[in-house]
Amino acid sequence: MNLELLLLVAAALFCIGLFGALTQQSIVMLMMGLELMLGGVILAAAAAWHYIAPAAPEGQVLIVVAVTAMALEMAIGFAVVTALFRSREIDMTDMAAELKE
């Protein structure tokens, strides 16, 4: 176990999540992709803290920020899906495209 290996795992998680966020039509599945991307960010921050600057607490603070972002993303995402489903009966990104007009 070393910094490079951990960062490679984090990069893999980030890229898998990005693939999901780019391809999924369901808003809930898209959110799952975002969660995976943030999981990669958390792992990278923890690895950087441990292997580069373990004495600096800012690395841990970055993890707290990422974990909070995960919680906010999910809460707001589900609320948006609920509002969309209530008004249009849709839960797919393609069908919600008219919102941009």
Add this chain to the structure above:
Amino acid sequence: MDTAAFWMLASLATVGGVMVFRFDSMARATFSLLTSLLCVGGLVVLLGLDYLGIVIVLMMTIEMAIMAVFMVMYMMNPAGLMPMTMIHNKKGAAVICGLLFALLATGILLARWPARKGKPPADPTMDLGMSLMGPQMLTMMTLGMALFATIVATVVLATRRGRYDRFGDDLRSRRADDPVRGGVGR
């Protein structure tokens, strides 16, 4: 021991992440994501951040349980009884993500990472708490405000009745038109 745990958690996290977008069943996809994120929490514990690792494990368990409920509520085929695809631009996304991973991996392997500076504190949790309540107080306050704003926003988005439903189109109604009366003065 640590090396074996790392390889097991790292491979489970990656395979779990891939399987999220391979399963036909929404419930299975949710639990696959849970597996992946629990392994991330395990890796964080392995790196010496016990408190944050356990927070991630607990939070993700609850979050994925809620996500499974929403999946069953909103999505077709929650049990995965028939194959389905709900994706678009698969090839383009695969190329973008493959290139990004190659770029990141090249950077990770070629970069000259700085040498380890300092020693881990005896109690990293205490270190985090002192930082959040001291020099990083602004970060903590910002997170607190963001969480509060999220609570308000989610309630506003999820509620069926808005203020125009309650007080009329011009908001001039003196009494709110609520199905159940209550509150101060009503």
